[in-house]
Amino acid sequence: MLEKMKRDWFSNIRGDVLAGIVVALALIPEAIAFSIIAGVDPMVGLYASFCISVIIAFVGGRSGMISAATGAMALLMVPLVKEHGLQYLLAATILTGIIQLIFGVCKVAKLMKFIPRAVMIGFVNALAILIFMAQVPHFVGISTLTYLFVAITLLIVYVVPRFFKAIPAPLIAIIVLTAASIWGQFDLRTVGDLGKITQSLPTFFIPDIPFTLETLQIIFPYSIALAIVGLLESLLTASIVDDMTGTESNKHRESRGQGIANIVTGFFGGMAGCAMIGQSVINVKSGGRGRLSTLIAGLFLLFLILVLGELVVQIPMPVLVGIMIMVSIGTFDWSSFSYLRKAPKSDAVVMLTTVIIVVATHDLSKGVIAGVILSAIFFVAKISKLEVKRQQTSDKIKYDVTGQLFFASVEGFVNSFDFTIAKKDIVIDFTNAHIWDDSAVGAVDKVVIKFRENNNHVTVVGLNSSSKKIIDKLALYHDTNAQLKAH
């Protein structure tokens, strides 16, 4: 136990501290930009990022993974903040945490395997598109200078890392361009126009909301969506970090950890968050492996807020927009285009449907749910293709059934037989088939009894043991006088 703690925390001190500092620097622009997306003061995202990283450092299941305020979560909150305000968001954050904690205890992470990758690809693509769309009002049609600043930011974030990697490029863009706009006194919108920054430590308080059923009705739909999306992105990120570091993680502990982190964050005035793919990759690439990296990221972020608070409000919006465009380009799965061509048609449709529903509803959880349902339907359709082959010998007719017999395939099954046959010996062979449910048994009954009506002699052969079990339990045809009943 003590050994494990030592390994989790102190096996990579130098790498963790350096990577943590890099991550904290990279978190600032994102935390501010995501707050602006959600429609709250930058402090809400900054406090959230600080709280979540610090708490997750202790309770998370994946060491070296960075969790903070994220775009996926911010996008879900927009209507709640617009209609009901910050206090409801904080309450929803706490409830999100409670739901995630329950998910974690119930080991819901296991259900992840039912989410097809087409849905996950759709999820990240939709996320990228939404993040980009959220930037549009902040730069389109404002001024030429705005476009120029966005362009320079993009140039810096893409070109500088080729030559200089020690400081995250987005931060370089922020420092250089904020300084330029202050000295040049350019007429640009700044973060300060959209919210205020307070240089103080977050404090504990209970959200100022009426504790009524009505409040619960307002926040619950948001909380459940936040809980699902947060968990999904966190577990995807955990898999990525697992693979990058060649180590394993405890997904259930991570689910519980995300819950605890969000509960605490809500009480300290932060918005709900989850694991971040981009930041976690930065952390691992910068040498972060242990829990210490996550802790340092949070603590250093708080230090920066306290020291730099006044400067943050002067950051020109076009610079943040540029950084968010970079984030959305990095989030988008560019291999999706070749995926659309190469993957099975049904997978491509599932992926596109997920994207379209998310973009139309601005709700990632709805897209995921629709994607999962659609792929389940496709799966049923695919597996319900059943083949019945007829072989005729002198006195016998043999039907070979191949495939899965269940509620979705019974109709095709029954229609494949020729019921005009009379006075013959008929064998139905189920060697290559499986009988799954009550409807399937009913179909077998129907076929056998219909054949018998024309004085045929019917034998059923080749049932595997579980098919035989369900037939023995439910079928009527063993009774040679059986009549068709309502199945």
Next chain:
Amino acid sequence: MYKRILLAADGSKYSIRAAQEAAKIASLVPDSSVEILFVADMSKIKNEVLHSQDHEELELKRQQKLMPVTEQLSTQNINHKTKIIIGDPGPAIVEYANNEKVDLVIIGSRGLNSLQEFVLGSVSHKVVKRVQCPVMVVK
């Protein structure tokens, strides 16, 4: 002689040609062995994880990429094994070759994505510059 040969491969046609050369050299040296090193690029892992249902499928896909390379060696009965590490290809190959003190590194001149090689500066160039043993770059 070249007893321990490191073949840095990514499954591209250049790395297959490099494997052919590795097989030629290894067949000349008794009890030599070829180690095929594949570096899974850290910045592509997000994409790989996203396109695989689980970890096993991901590992399998990487092994499959190397299949044409290993085939070159196994058809000639060359003693070989495969090693997959994660990192930034250039520096990762250099570090591995230097730590393991191999006798010879063989690498293809280009990778899977020639455009990217052009933009980012080539992996083989880094390897030639910084590996401490002889390096053979195969065209």
